[in-house]
Amino acid sequence: MSEPTGVIHDIGYRHYDGVRLGRRHATVALAVHSLRGIFGLGRTIRAKIIPFLIVGVMMLPAVVSIAVMALLRQKVMAYTSYGSIMQAVLAVFLAAQSPYIVAPDLRFRVLPLYLSRPVTLWDYVGAKLAAMITAMFLLLAVPLTVLYIGELVVDLPDPVKTGNYLAAMAGAAVSALLLSCIGVAIASFTPRRGLGVASVIAFYLLTSAVSTLVSATMESVNNYTASGWALMINPFFLVDAAVHVGLFGADASSPVVYPSGGGAVALQLLLVVVLIALSVIALVTRYRKAAAR
Amino acid sequence: MTILATEGLTRRFPRVTALDQLTVNVGPGVTGLVGANGAGKSTLIKILLGLLDPSAGKAQVLGMDTTTQGPEIRRVVGYMPEHDCLPPDMSATEFTVHMGQMSGLPRTSARERAADVLRHVGLYEERYRVMGGYSTGMKQRVKLAQALVHDPRLVFLDEPTNGLDPQGRDEMLALIRRIGTEFGISVLVTSHLLGELERVCDHVIVIDGGKLLRSSSIADFTQTTQTVTVEVEEGRQALAARLTELGETVVEHGRSLLVQVRAPETFDTLRDAVCDLDLCLVRMEQGRQRIEDVFKEPVSRESADV
Ligand SMILES: Nc1ncnc2c1ncn2[C@@H]1O[C@H](COP(=O)(O)OP(=O)(O)OP(=O)(O)O)[C@@H](O)[C@H]1O
Numbered sequence: 001m002s003e004p005t006g007v008i009h010d011i012g013y014r015h016y017d018g019v020r021l022g023r024r025h026a027t028v029a030l031a032v033h034s035l036r037g038i039f040g041l042g043r044t045i046r047a048k049i050i051p052f053l054i055v056g057v058m059m060l061p062a063v064v065s066i067a068v069m070a071l072l073r074q075k076v077m078a079y080t081s082y083g084s085i086m087q088a089v090l091a092v093f094l095a096a097q098s099p100y101i102v103a104p105d106l107r108f109r110v111l112p113l114y115l116s117r118p119v120t121l122w123d124y125v126g127a128k129l130a131a132m133i134t135a136m137f138l139l140l141a142v143p144l145t146v147l148y149i150g151e152l153v154v155d156l157p158d159p160v161k162t163g164n165y166l167a168a169m170a171g172a173a174v175s176a177l178l179l180s181c182i183g184v185a186i187a188s189f190t191p192r193r194g195l196g197v198a199s200v201i202a203f204y205l206l207t208s209a210v211s212t213l214v215s216a217t218m219e220s221v222n223n224y225t226a227s228g229w230a231l232m233i234n235p236f237f238l239v240d241a242a243v244h245v246g247l248f249g250a251d252a253s254s255p256v257v258y259p260s261g262g263g264a265v266a267l268q269l270l271l272v273v274v275l276i277a278l279s280v281i282a283l284v285t286r287y288r289k290a291a292a293r
Numbered sequence: 294m295t296i297l298a299t300e301g302l303t304r305r306f307p308r309v310t311a312l313d314q315l316t317v318n319v320g321p322g323v324t325g326l327v328g329a330n331g332a333g334k335s336t337l338i339k340i341l342l343g344l345l346d347p348s349a350g351k352a353q354v355l356g357m358d359t360t361t362q363g364p365e366i367r368r369v370v371g372y373m374p375e376h377d378c379l380p381p382d383m384s385a386t387e388f389t390v391h392m393g394q395m396s397g398l399p400r401t402s403a404r405e406r407a408a409d410v411l412r413h414v415g416l417y418e419e420r421y422r423v424m425g426g427y428s429t430g431m432k433q434r435v436k437l438a439q440a441l442v443h444d445p446r447l448v449f450l451d452e453p454t455n456g457l458d459p460q461g462r463d464e465m466l467a468l469i470r471r472i473g474t475e476f477g478i479s480v481l482v483t484s485h486l487l488g489e490l491e492r493v494c495d496h497v498i499v500i501d502g503g504k505l506l507r508s509s510s511i512a513d514f515t516q517t518t519q520t521v522t523v524e525v526e527e528g529r530q531a532l533a534a535r536l537t538e539l540g541e542t543v544v545e546h547g548r549s550l551l552v553q554v555r556a557p558e559t560f561d562t563l564r565d566a567v568c569d570l571d572l573c574l575v576r577m578e579q580g581r582q583r584i585e586d587v588f589k590e591p592v593s594r595e596s597a598d599v
């Protein structure tokens with residue numbers, strides 16, 4: 001006798017005998033899950049507002065520039081200036097989203113569940129960092145690329161600035177790496193999301209205010225070397241000086257002249273590396289403690 | 294077959310010794326791990342998961358060494374922690390799927406498994422809602438579901454009945470029994486109440502202050518110690534005398550009698566005796582609390598030794 005179709009039977013417990021993938025798969029899945037979450041995908045409408053708004057604002061200069069190029073037939077800005085001009089927006093995104101990827105797992109104690117699976121603590125931390133770095137990179141690289149495509153399409157009389165575009169992309173990668181490490185490290189120290197947001201934004205405001213203030217003071221006493229170095233306190237100008245100007249020979253995006261020459265650039269690059277290393281060490285220390293609980 | 298085994302397992306923390314020379318062997322089925330607060334139950338589970346190193350001794354889970362094969366163990370073992378561990382802004386479905394992926398299931402398989410497992414633990418429509426608004430009972434079910442999503446061979450359930458009302462407790466215990474029998478997944482379940490575990494376990498391990506007090510199969514000791522408490526309106530002495538005469542072991546215990554159950558026939562003898570003497574039966578209860586007495590005994594001896 002054949003069973004009627006379309007009837008639900010209680011089939012009891014079924015064992016799983018399909019594939020079981022390894023640690024790598026789980027780590028990538030965690031990174032993708034976090035990356036989607038940073039942009040509010042798969043989350044509530046409320047969680048989408050801030051990332052969507054920021055992405056929109058980041059696209060604005062690219063769209064306006066393309067319109068100006070098309071209508072007035074002239075370049076508006078260098079690719080390498082995009083990040084520096086939009087630094088406050090990038091900082092707000094970093095502050096708003098880095099606590100999201102680390103704080104809830106600490107606060108609601110989801111971390112032990114991850115650790116009871118094959119992923120290690122370092123896979124977990126790596127996946128979270130990778131997600132934030134990718135998000136920060138996309139946030140800047142997408143408008144840059146849109147602008148570049150715009151320039152190709154509009155076809156201005158002067159040659160296309162491919163070199164400057166590539167320098168800007170390299171800068172976007174380095175600043176994403178640097179800022180994400182710092183942001184996630186700061187955010188990981190509190191399980192409270194609000195406090196995390198405040199701490200990261202405070203970090204940005206502080207570094208940018210101090211660097212501007214010290215730089216202006218030094219300039220007023222005609223100490224231009226010190227004035228240039230003071231600007232390096234701001235991570236956005238540090239990356240601009242080290243990567244755009246130092247490595248690719250682009251024009252500086254700040255009103256003040258950066259310290260230049262082989263020695264200075266090497267020192268700036270070293271500073272970037274040291275800051276990343278310190279952030280990672282802080283993160284590792286933090287999670288060692290969290291895992292031991 | 295041995296599911297897990299420890300040998301001289303010791304874990305010292307700066308202030309306390311959480312586990313002290315623990316040697317146990319656990320076979321398939323449902324095993325209860327009983328101990329008071331701070332007895333070392335959670336510490337033992339963390340060592341078995343390979344998340345905490347022992348100070349001395351060693352442990353094996355499914356034939357794998359906990360210090361060197363932690364990741365391999367965690368692939369085939371599930372863990373339900375004693376504390377809250379659910380992000381409030383995710384739905385039970387999303388969360389269980391995600392945790393399935395973290396255990397190595399491809400996304401589509403994780404989806405199917407999550408749906409299956411959530412149904413088995415008894416979460417239906419509410420599984421699409423965010424977990425922030427769940428009751429404790431629902432949260433415990435999701436915690437159990439994420440421990441089962443990858444179809445482990447063994448699950449560690451750390452105080453799964455914690456915070457549940459009597460009905461929720463019964464349902465959780467029935468579920469645990471089903472996991473051990475119908476699902477064919479071995480279970481190590483902790484509690485500080487022996488009474489509730491005795492109903493669902495095949496084997497019970499009792500620890501106190503990190504030391505092993507007792508490890509035996511439920512059948513073993515219920516057989517030797519099962520008693521039935523009988524209370525009659527009048528004629529207690531007469532009943533005791535009659536039962537003794539018929540070859541039963543009877544002890545007077547306040548207003549009631551404790552009769553040792555030798556075999557199922559004891560109940561027949563008891564019934565007949567009550568009828569013959571024309572007594573009015575008030576209460577007849579299988580002695581649950583007696584089993585706890587069995588465990589209390591070595592505890593008091595232990596403390597007397599100190
Ligand atoms: N990370 C730690 N650092 C220091 N001491 C610890 C740590 N973890 C556990 N302990 C101590 O080890 C002992 C055993 O703790 P454990 O959590 O294993 O007990 P338990 O049987 O699970 O208790 P409970 O029923 O309260 O959950 C306790 O005295 C506890 O304070």
Ligand SMILES: [Mg+2]
Binds near residue numbers: 334335336375451
């Ligand atoms: Mg515990």
